[in-house]
Amino acid sequence: MNESQAREEICRVGKSLFDRGYVHATAGNISVRLDDGFLITPTDACLGFLDPATLPKLDRNGHHVSGAKPSKTIVLHQRIYGAARAFDADTACVIHTHSHACTSLSLQHGDIQMACELIPALTPYFVMKVGHVPLIAYHRPGAAEAAELVEQAIFRYGRRGVPIRAVMLERLGPNVWHDSPAAAMATLEELEETARLWLHCKQLKDVPVPLDASQLQELRITFGARW
Numbered sequence: 231m232n233e234s235q236a237r238e239e240i241c242r243v244g245k246s247l248f249d250r251g252y253v254h255a256t257a258g259n260i261s262v263r264l265d266d267g268f269l270i271t272p273t274d275a276c277l278g279f280l281d282p283a284t285l286p287k288l289d290r291n292g293h294h295v296s297g298a299k300p301s302k303t304i305v306l307h308q309r310i311y312g313a314a315r316a317f318d319a320d321t322a323c324v325i326h327t328h329s330h331a332c333t334s335l336s337l338q339h340g341d342i343q344m345a346c347e348l349i350p351a352l353t354p355y356f357v358m359k360v361g362h363v364p365l366i367a368y369h370r371p372g373a374a375e376a377a378e379l380v381e382q383a384i385f386r387y388g389r390r391g392v393p394i395r396a397v398m399l400e401r402l403g404p405n406v407w408h409d410s411p412a413a414a415m416a417t418l419e420e421l422e423e424t425a426r427l428w429l430h431c432k433q434l435k436d437v438p439v440p441l442d443a444s445q446l447q448e449l450r451i452t453f454g455a456r457w
Contacts, residue, residue, distance in 0.1 A: 231322070231410065236262040236269055237282035243411040244271065247327065248278025252422065257328040259301040262411065263311050263321070266290065270307065272298035302372035309377040310407055313384035317393035320409040325418055326402075331425035333403040336365065348398055349421075349428050350440035351457060356424040357441065358455045360406075360417055361394055362387055368400040380405065392456045396421055 231239065240260050247253045258277050261270035267289040271280060275298070286300035292308055294300055307324045314321040335348045346365050351357050364383045369376040380397050387394045395417050396406040404421055408414040431437055441449075449455035 231262075233264055233269070233287075234282075236264065236411075237285050239411045240269060240271065240285060241280040241282050243325070243415050244277030244280045247325075247415065247418075248276065252329045252418065253277045253327050259303050259307075259326050260411065260414075261301075261304065261307040261324045263323070267295065268292070268304065268307070268311075270300050270304050273301050275301075305372065305374060306377040306380060306405070309381040310384065310405065313381045313388075314393070314395075314407050316385070317388040318395075318409070321407050322409050323411045323414040324405060324407045325411070325414045326399075326405045327418060327422075328403040329418070329422045329425075331422050331429055332398060333401070335425045335429060336398050336400045336403065349424055351446060352424055352428060352438065352440060354441065354445075354449055354455075355420060357446065357449050357457045358453050359420040360396055360424065361456045362392055363394065363396045363398050363404070363421065365398045365400060368402070371402065394456075 240262060244260055256274045256276050259271045261268055267287060269285050269287055271277060272286055284298045286297035287295045288300060288304060289295050292304055303326060310324050311321060347363055348365055349363055366376060366379050376399065383397055384394060395408060396404055398404050404418060406414050406417045406421060408417050446457050
């Protein structure tokens, strides 16, 4: 994907997420890693009304080169790319949203340790398409501390042989990443739908049993699931 295509794809995905309620107002951001740097959505921009020509571009060191003022989350995105590409070399897009079900779930961890995961192995497609999603302790938007914790989580899971494609930021929602904006959006959609399903089951007080060890092993063998 060249830079022109990446600009168009960021805007297409941003509009799709906005139109379907995955993002609202000026919440959320999308970045794409290029050979010579990064594209990222502008700060305080509505993802439903992006202009390909004015998307901010940064160099490999994260310095602003052109376009509108970049999102403050570029530091987090850079750390995600740096860590995730150690396990998935084609990682080229990061999406962050404040989508309703995921953010709601991040508010309901109670006394659970912050190293926890909020969603168990609930469905085969969650296991195959998303995988483990660790919860990251709250820090203000754009904080370097959050970026460091996300980077540590990516390396921790990757070294265990189960590379991750998403984290849940407490009170802020998910960050997901993949090799293209379309693939990252699909990962986000699966994560949000599973979070919605999990919240629904908890409200009904009819909590399902997660997939068991033999079922998970079958998904690993058959589909290469990373769980």
